[in-house]
Amino acid sequence: MNQTTAQETVDVFGPDSMLRRLVNEARWGLAVTRATVLEAAHPQIGTALINNSTFVTHPWRRLRNTLASTQRMIDPDRHVRSREAARLNRLHARISGTDPQDRHYDAMDAEARAWVIATLFESAVTMYRLSGESLAAPAVERLYTEFRTLLALLEGGDSDQLPATAQEFWPYYDDMVNHHLENTEAVRVILYRLFADVPAPPLLRGHPAVWAAGRAVAGPVAAAITIASLPESFCRRVALPDLPGARALMHGAYLTTGLATRLLPNGWMNVGSFMSLLDPDRTGGSGPWENIRRKAGQAAAMLRLITPAPDEVDQVTRSADRFFAEVLDQTGDGHIAWPDLAAMAREIATRLDLDEQDEDRLYKAYAGWWRELQTNLDTDGDGRVTRQEYAASAASLPSSGLVKIADVLFDVTDVDDDETIDAREYQTLFRTAFHRDLTGGGDSYSRSAFVRQFLFFMSGQRHSVAYDSLLS
Structure with a gap:
């Protein structure tokens, strides 16, 4: 070996x-x-x-x-x-x-x-x-x-x-x-x-x-x-197509990125700069690509002026069908099964870099909610919940499984164990959207307030920019 x-x-x-x-x-x-x-x-x-x-x-x-x-x-x-x-x-x-x-x-x-x-x-x-x-x-x-x-x-x-x-x-x-x-x-x-x-x-x-x-x-x-x-x-x-001109396009793309890496100033072609370009909230809107990002925003605003506005979307509530598609169906296969809930637990554990004990607690809480969903929604017993099954019974779902998840989530986010999630702890979980989505005007959350917000979101009752940034 x-x-x-x-x-x-x-x-x-x-x-x-x-x-x-x-x-x-x-x-x-x-x-x-x-x-x-x-x-x-x-x-x-x-x-x-x-x-x-x-x-x-x-x-x-x-x-x-x-x-x-x-x-x-x-x-x-x-x-x-x-x-x-x-x-x-x-x-x-x-x-x-x-x-x-x-x-x-x-x-x-x-x-x-x-x-x-x-x-x-x-x-x-x-x-x-x-x-x-x-x-x-x-x-x-x-x-x-x-x-x-x-x-x-x-x-x-x-x-x-x-x-x-x-x-x-x-x-x-x-x-x-x-x-x-x-x-x-x-x-x-x-x-x-x-x-x-x-x-x-x-x-x-x-x-x-x-x-x-x-x-x-x-x-x-x-x-x-x-x-x-x-x-x-x-x-x-595997019978992939050989498209006309594709090889020349490919060589051009690689050569261009190679030249840019070697010739542009340090910092322009590193991963951090491009991540800030894609998601400016992660860096506070700074970096060598910031001017380009602002220009893109101005161009988008101009385009909105000359194109028809889409139908208004209710930012406070979601239909059960829309919540199913945007939040619960994490794998995008059209139904809820354990991999979807495991993906939520995995994302939270990754964000917070949990140790084995806290990670296990989180997965067990999600497993309990999955058993609850199966019991109440899986009417045909096929081991998964379809969009139709969820929409038909979502309003009457029990919430004990979600309460358990919220309690565990509070515990693992509250790293100093002071029974309050402060601004730094909250932002560690949500990365972006901290001050944009808090209610009540404070910079800290009690357990009850945190659990209440989580339940509102996960039951589909209320839109949340913060939880959207985490799970949808």
């Missing part, structure tokens, strides 16, 4: 780490998108994504959480890395089941987890090559060592699921692509649904016409660029 010692881990992810520098570059998004398609083509991973992930309905939330998790995994502090690895393992341990062909999948499967790391490494090397920066052999080997160390952190020191050297990696990678990947539902969803239907980022949620117009062009272009960047043998294997 190949063991990675603590000292080796610290050295690999030290100040000169290639991986740390890479994940802080905005162009890393091209590599991650490409890798995600290859991951989704693995039968186990593809089924797990479809059955449990919120990557289609909440892609920006998934992007933010993935970025935060990756940065923790390569943090200079060994304790931060170990804590994040343990959190990811607890998360993955809760994901298992069977696919439509009755094949078992398990998010803790060592071979599948190694494939995730493999796709990220290969996509990183491809990104450099397509960006005009082909890595020399020693640099490739060094980067590969860092990715293997990442796998070892997840696997308790064992990275033997990946070959020992970069030179040995390529035959393994070719064998996986040529003999083990499939045209899964997850691949089709990413390429033909996610790019076409991706919801607006926080910056443009108030400008639906602008986003719809931009997405109509950007969606097909993004899909074409991604497909053209994939291995030709994989494209043939």
